[in-house]
Amino acid sequence: MQRRTFLAAAAASAVTLALPSLARAAAASSGLPSGPVRLIVGFPAGGGTDVLARLIGQKLAADWGIPVIVENRAGAAGVIAADFVAKQPGDGNTLLLTHINSHGIAPGLQPNLGYDVDRDFTPLALVGKTPTVLVANVNQPAKDLKSLVEQCKAQPGKVIFGSAGSGSAQHLALEIFKARAGIDVLHVPYKGSAPLMTDLMGGHVHYAFEGMTTATPLIQSSKVRALAQTLQTRVESLPNVPTIAEQGYPDFEASIWFAVDGPAGMPAPLADRLSADLDKVLALPDVAERLKQFGAAEGGGGRARYAEFGRAERKKFAQVIQQANIRPEG
Numbered sequence: 482m483q484r485r486t487f488l489a490a491a492a493a494s495a496v497t498l499a500l501p502s503l504a505r506a507a508a509a510s511s512g513l514p515s516g517p518v519r520l521i522v523g524f525p526a527g528g529g530t531d532v533l534a535r536l537i538g539q540k541l542a543a544d545w546g547i548p549v550i551v552e553n554r555a556g557a558a559g560v561i562a563a564d565f566v567a568k569q570p571g572d573g574n575t576l577l578l579t580h581i582n583s584h585g586i587a588p589g590l591q592p593n594l595g596y597d598v599d600r601d602f603t604p605l606a607l608v609g610k611t612p613t614v615l616v617a618n619v620n621q622p623a624k625d626l627k628s629l630v631e632q633c634k635a636q637p638g639k640v641i642f643g644s645a646g647s648g649s650a651q652h653l654a655l656e657i658f659k660a661r662a663g664i665d666v667l668h669v670p671y672k673g674s675a676p677l678m679t680d681l682m683g684g685h686v687h688y689a690f691e692g693m694t695t696a697t698p699l700i701q702s703s704k705v706r707a708l709a710q711t712l713q714t715r716v717e718s719l720p721n722v723p724t725i726a727e728q729g730y731p732d733f734e735a736s737i738w739f740a741v742d743g744p745a746g747m748p749a750p751l752a753d754r755l756s757a758d759l760d761k762v763l764a765l766p767d768v769a770e771r772l773k774q775f776g777a778a779e780g781g782g783g784r785a786r787y788a789e790f791g792r793a794e795r796k797k798f799a800q801v802i803q804q805a806n807i808r809p810e811g
């Protein structure tokens with residue numbers, strides 16, 4: 482009796498020990514990661530990046546039958562989260578909801594960055610690009626881009642532009658526009674968008690480039706005036722705000738973008754499967770509608786498209802940072 486009990490227990494134990502291996506084998510045969518997938522976000526819960534991550538994670542979990550857990554590792558404008566993911570194995574169990582800050586701007590801004598985007602990550606999918614919006618204090622004279630440029634040229638170095646921080650996407654949009662328009666302005670960096678918008682509405686700052694999520698409610702309530710948006714075409718949620726490109730600066734673009742990356746070393750079949758599934762999720766009607774509300778456009782298109790886009794963005798911002806002599810804060 483004791484021998485039969487021992488053998489039964491040993492068999493049960495063997496089955497239990499084998500379950501993770503069986504799960505991994507089943508996942509591998511389906512081209513999916515084994516076990517729960519962590520989707521790392523470099524910003525606090527409740528923000529725009531976090532909302533996107535939870536929407537995408539929910540859809541992937543339903544498609545895969547595998548839990549997708551959003552994990553917030555906030556700090557350093559997304560760099561802390563990116564650095565964490567760069568050090569994980571390339572088995573698909575840890576992914577990054579990538580932000581322009583960590584993969585577009587930081588490589589050219591921070592010389593001692595703990596990761597190399599091209600070496601330490603596997604690009605999977607571009608989630609979407611959102612415009613920054615050029616907004617004005619309602620008492621400023623400029624009603625369009627032409628009159629703003631005229632104002633800046635008439636008062637070189639005196640018109641005040643704020644930004645959400647030195648080296649932020651909003652600041653770099655300003656620097657790109659300054660170079661294209663040939664203007665000199667006074668740049669005042671803030672520690673975030675909230676204090677910047679307070680001072681813009683109060684008249685302490687005249688103009689600013691700001692992200693859509695922050696700017697849109699203020700535009701709709703007439704607390705600030707929108708002069709331009711920075712994608713090549715107008716987003717549907719701001720149909721009456723012209724682009725900078727259509728106001729005399731062809732090909733101008735300065736977006737805030739989001740993507741999904743995995744760590745380096747991810748097998749190509751796994752990366753291809755994850756990329757295809759992400760594209761499928763982005764095309765779902767309810768996801769597409771939510772992205773439209775964010776002003777996010779031009780997502781999807783496969784791994785190669787995102788990889789090429791990312792390289793072009795890093796090159797562009799590195800040049801802007803060098804030419805404007807921008808230094809990281811802190």
